[in-house]
């Protein structure tokens with residue numbers, strides 16, 4: 587989120603310091619999956635419209651970064667496959683197909699929620715996984731998280747308005763004074779965007795005394811990368827929280843666990859083994875594929891589950907940009923643009939859903 591905010595700051599000519607306690611991209615964003623999954627097309631809402639517009643606009647945003655840097659972000663609108671193991675699921679899916687025809691439109695562009703008897707393409711999901719067929723959605727996409735981070739970093743290396751300070755922890759924030767404490771010093775700011783992932787929540791909680799519950803939490807996720815000779819254009823498979831994502835370079839990512847409590851945030855264990863096993867069962871081509879990396883990270887989940895973006899009610903010079911939870915990659919460019927517009931008193935060309943506002947999250951935490 588912070589990297590995208592810095593990109594928008596650079597484009598708008600705003601003098602900006604990007605501070606990270608580690609190396610840029612070493613938080614939850616430095617993982618393996620990069621699935622860009624739309625919400626279901628039924629029960630349409632402003633939140634679903636926002637995510638749809640973000641998923642459509644990401645394509646051009648990434649192309650602009652790739653053009654500027656000459657680096658690939660491993661982006662492709664390769665779609666999504668959802669196996670339907672029971673007849674009643676097929677009936678529901680057919681209804682969604684009509685919803686998608688109605689809502690998944692952007693100008694001349696149309697995206698679809700096809701319901702098929704057999705999976706498209708060869709050498710991917712076992713046809714037996716979908717006894718009642720398959721959904722093939724053409725809106726979903728994927729990006730290679732580390733390639734995207736590398737491209738955003740390369741963009742910022744050439745920046746004229748953004749400076750980067752790595753390996754520097756912000757230990758305290760004083761929006762009333764307009765200062766941030768770092769080891770051995772103080773940074774003065776006119777506006778501060780707080781995009782510290784799950785670690786944003788304690789900063790905000792410290793500033794907000796009357797909360798009944800925490801503003802957010804860290805949810806652990808584990809994922810793995812396998813090496814397999816797979817067509818990188820194959821759609822992402824999604825079933826009951828299991829993702830199998832084909833990437834360029836003979837890589838297939840498998841994830842993710844969702845753990846509210848954990849002893850070690852960054853270890854991997856038998857819960858990941860079970861996901862890898864399930865992926866191998868569903869995709870015969872992965873049966874003997876070697877695991878080349880196992881990885882765990884902490885997602886930022888805000889109390890109301892939605893992203894948390896906007897000016898802090900008591901001090902408008904502090905702007906939250908966090909809470910992307912499981913869908914950050916598809917939204918980050920838009921949420922970051924909104925945060926930068928707020929920071930520079932500019933209007934956005936789009937509206938943020940009300941439930942994303944930090945005041946809305948504070949209201950839920952205060953009940």
Ligand SMILES: Cc1cc2nc3c(=O)[nH]c(=O)nc-3n(C[C@H](O)[C@H](O)[C@H](O)COP(=O)(O)OP(=O)(O)OC[C@H]3O[C@@H](n4cnc5c(N)ncnc54)[C@H](O)[C@@H]3O)c2cc1C
Nearest residue numbers: 587607613614615619620621756782783807883913914915
């Ligand atoms: C296993 C797993 C799989 C996932 N799969 C997907 C997926 O397929 N699609 C998707 O959209 N999302 C996915 N996510 C979620 C996504 O990765 C996160 O929501 C997203 O990366 C959060 O981005 P962020 O910028 O808010 O946080 P982060 O990427 O964690 O960045 C926060 C940054 O703040 C820095 N920081 C923290 N505290 C301080 C401090 N005090 N001072 C200075 N710097 C600080 C950190 O070093 C870090 O660089 C997945 C997450 C996990 C764990």
